[in-house]
Amino acid sequence: MATPLEIRHDQSLRDLNTFGIDAKAASYLRVGSVDDLRALRADPVLSALPRLVLGGGSNLLLTRDVDGLVLHMASRGIAVIGEDDAQVIVAAQAGENWHGLVQWTLAHGFAGLENLSLIPGSVGASPIQNIGAYGSELAEHFHSLLAFDFATGDVIALDKRDCAFGYRDSVFKHALRDRTVILEVRFALPKRWQANLRYAELASEVAARGLVRPTAQDISDAVTAIRRRKLPDPAVTGNAGSFFKNPVVSAAKRNELLARHPALVSYAQADGSYKLAAGWLIDQCGWKGKSLGAAGVHEKQALVLVNRGGARGVEILQLAQKIRADVLANYGVAIEPEPVIL
Ligand SMILES: Cc1cc2nc3c(=O)[nH]c(=O)nc-3n(C[C@H](O)[C@H](O)[C@H](O)COP(=O)(O)OP(=O)(O)OC[C@H]3O[C@@H](n4cnc5c(N)ncnc54)[C@H](O)[C@@H]3O)c2cc1C
Secondary structure, eight states: OOOOOOOEEEEEOGGGSTTOOOOEEEEEEEEOSHHHHHHHHHOTTGGGSOEEEESSSSSEEOOSOEEEEEEEEOOOOEEEEEEOSSEEEEEEETTSBHHHHHHHHHHTTOOSOGGGTTOOSBTTTTTTTTOEETTEEGGGGEEEEEEEETTTTEEEEEEHHHHTOBTTBOGGGTTTTTTEEEEEEEEEEESSOOOOOOSHHHHHHHHHTTOSSOOHHHHHHHHHHHHHHHSOOTTTSEEEEESBOOOEEOHHHHHHHHHHOTTOOEEEOTTSOEEEOHHHHHHHTTOTTOEETTEEEOSSOTTEEEEOSSOOHHHHHHHHHHHHHHHHHHHSOOOOBOSEEO
């Protein structure tokens, strides 16, 4: 007979989200394997509850208690599952820590994920917003994934095309939203590797370290050092990393802004549009280091909103709304939040 699911009630989520927001889940289940999801789907009461899949809670702003069921991904395991002349395929379970996976690949001599070192959160969440940093993004070395489909009860395999990755975007934010739980993510890591130093700040850090032919581990160490210098550690100061996505505007809009603000920070995109640095826009509106109650804007990085201690989710949201309104009024650009807001 199958073991009954261990549902907990009124579970505090304070230590399970990096903002450190003190919200509760009406029901909570640690998901160790797909069997738990099958049992859940077969239960008429539990399967009717609204669900929130939770990894490391590092891209989430909880503005209220969760009425339904939190599915906390706790599956573990990393293994090489295939290889050819060009690449190694590594599979990791959803509940694995992302940075732990990066370190595992480097320790086993597999390069490719090093630019994404120290991004908080779980492996299972990494495809949701196609995590990216320092000139790379998940899609670059993504092979495929397995997901449980609540609609059918099947485990489905999705390749890169199925996932429709974009800038902080994927099919899981659209057609498959609230329908699938990612179980396993597979990466294709190249045997012939070249350092990716496209991101200027990373290239300078590597140069400053006197590294002429950096290894993947050297790149990981450099990324880790930059991130530690720039970003608040969620274990010390609650935050969810960048709170806003960098807005993408037309060339005409960018040129109009550049004429008025010669210091505007923008990056040309392949399709002729421009990505604007949201952090620069927020900083120019005077928000860096400011606070509204216990919600604040980080002193070093205007893109990061922080919990200065005991902030409620709604306070952080109100601060975000004020910042958004200011950027819109001053620059005519709408900036959108990156974390999932609940
Ligand atoms: C200090 C800091 C720095 C950061 N830097 C970066 C960065 O450089 N680049 C970047 O891209 N992000 C960054 N982030 C954001 C965050 O780390 C990533 O978005 C990460 O992938 C979130 O993982 P998580 O497990 O914490 O997801 P959670 O916050 O738990 O969940 C996020 C979303 O994914 C869904 N989800 C989670 N797991 C699954 C699953 N197995 N199946 C289906 N849905 C799932 C959740 O329902 C939710 O909608 C940063 C965050 C912090 C706190």
